Amino acid sequence: MIRSQLRRQPLYTQIKTLLSQRIGEGAWQPNEMLPSEWELAEELGVSQGTVRKALTEMVTEGMLYRQQGKGTFVADVMGDWAGPGMVPAGLFRSRLELPAAELLGCSRVNAPDELAEALGLKRGAALVRVRQLWRLQAEALAVDDAYLPAERIEGLDAKLVRQSGGSVYNALHRHYAVRPVLVQEQLRAVPLPREEGVLLGVAEGVPVLSITRLTASLQGEPVEWRQRYCLTRTMAYVPDHGRVA
Amino acid sequence: MIRSQLRRQPLYTQIKTLLSQRIGEGAWQPNEMLPSEWELAEELGVSQGTVRKALTEMVTEGMLYRQQGKGTFVADVMGDWAGPGMVPAGLFRSRLELPAAELLGCSRVNAPDELAEALGLKRGAALVRVRQLWRLQAEALAVDDAYLPAERIEGLDAKLVRQSGGSVYNALHRHYAVRPVLVQEQLRAVPLPREEGVLLGVAEGVPVLSITRLTASLQGEPVEWRQRYCLTRTMAYVPDHGRVA
DNA sequence: AAGTGGTCTAGACCACCGA
DNA sequence: CGGTGGTCTAGACCACTTT
Known part of the structure; x- marks a missing residue:
């Protein structure tokens, strides 16, 4: 359950934090696929739409990337050059x-x-x-x-x-x-x-x-x-x- | 009606384009409030959630800004300095x-x-x-x-x-x-x-x-x-x- | 066909603002 | 108080990928 924090923060923010932690701990390696949105929703006890919102923000922040029809993946670590x-x-x-x-x-x-x-x-x-x-x-x-x-x-x-x-x-x-x-x-x-x-x-x-x-x-x-x-x-x-x- | 384009593009993308055009034409000046999400939804014949998705993207792109409890507003034009x-x-x-x-x-x-x-x-x-x-x-x-x-x-x-x-x-x-x-x-x-x-x-x-x-x-x-x-x-x-x- | 992300809806409730 | 944005749900259907 993820609702423990009494909703001081929105659910999708808590999900972002949780997934960031797991990725930081190496739960999934770069380019490894995350569980599907429905699986995460079930595990966390929230709706798929809420998981989706969390993942979408992490994609725009560059932590994850998505491939339609395939799944959601952990992005590579930033390169040392760090510019375009x-x-x-x-x-x-x-x-x-x-x-x-x-x-x-x-x-x-x-x-x-x-x-x-x-x-x-x-x-x-x-x-x-x-x-x-x-x-x-x-x-x-x-x-x-x-x-x-x-x-x-x-x-x-x-x-x-x-x-x-x-x-x-x-x-x-x-x-x-x-x-x-x-x-x-x-x-x-x-x-x-x-x-x-x-x-x-x-x-x-x-x-x-x-x-x-x-x-x-x-x-x-x-x-x-x-x-x-x-x-x-x-x-x-x-x-x-x-x-x- | 906005559905005319046979859904080649998602509805929220069409809404973004439409609103960008209107803003470009000066329909609303910088810092002027847009109609509420519900009003836009009714006018365009879509659900409030779809309008919201369009507005959210325009906010992250810097074209609009929101103030909770007040409304959604047109952002100022970029300054000539253009950097932080x-x-x-x-x-x-x-x-x-x-x-x-x-x-x-x-x-x-x-x-x-x-x-x-x-x-x-x-x-x-x-x-x-x-x-x-x-x-x-x-x-x-x-x-x-x-x-x-x-x-x-x-x-x-x-x-x-x-x-x-x-x-x-x-x-x-x-x-x-x-x-x-x-x-x-x-x-x-x-x-x-x-x-x-x-x-x-x-x-x-x-x-x-x-x-x-x-x-x-x-x-x-x-x-x-x-x-x-x-x-x-x-x-x-x-x-x-x-x-x- | 099954599994994934992508879009859209309708409705509910909350938090914040101003009169 | 009414109006606004902010969150969350449940369900539907679509588009794409793989088997």
């Missing part, structure tokens, strides 16, 4: 291209104050830094530094990320039962730092897009802070505008 | 600040090829260029050049934009019955051009965020191409990430 992709600069109505990641390595660092603050950690807390290089058809496009609280993700290393297809978010999900959620992205134009210039094979100081991202678990606990430097000489970054029809 | 705002660089969980626009002027130009292409016009077609300066607490932040097809918006000038509170989109809505819809935004990091450097009071060549935007009418007809140069020395640009709960 890149597009040739100046051309609208052109197809979005998604870069591919190459894992450069993992290391342990102590959190600078600003970063500890953002992640809700003590000053100088231990972090794992994961460095990735993004390519678009062999051409180097961007470098990422992802910082994660070492305590929360004990044992995360290059081997484990590689096992997860080079994706930090995939590793978080498969090994630490965390489905990452994007909290906020901040974009700036900055001169390319020297170190990143070497990695990208580009002169220091050219204008690059700096993308800073904070990621949390479904429960709202910060799990990652990420810094990306993205070249935009020929390709432009396309943000994910919600309303697209 | 700016945030102090590096600080997450900080309040978003929305810049204010100052109208610099209007002029007529001929469309460069790339721009004519994006707007679906003939090469060299006449355009109206509207130039705006954005300020955040008196500090110059960004300059915009909005380009609109002169033929489509005959008579648009500085006076008319000023009458619309300095907003191009407001002018489009009030004088040309166009509710602008964002098609795509492209972001790049580029060196600040000389002319814009003068307007912003900043040295030529510093890295700035270049934001290129294509805007269309509800019917999908392109109505504006806009180029923004945005300083990001202390403040960062925050894209509108759909899923935010």
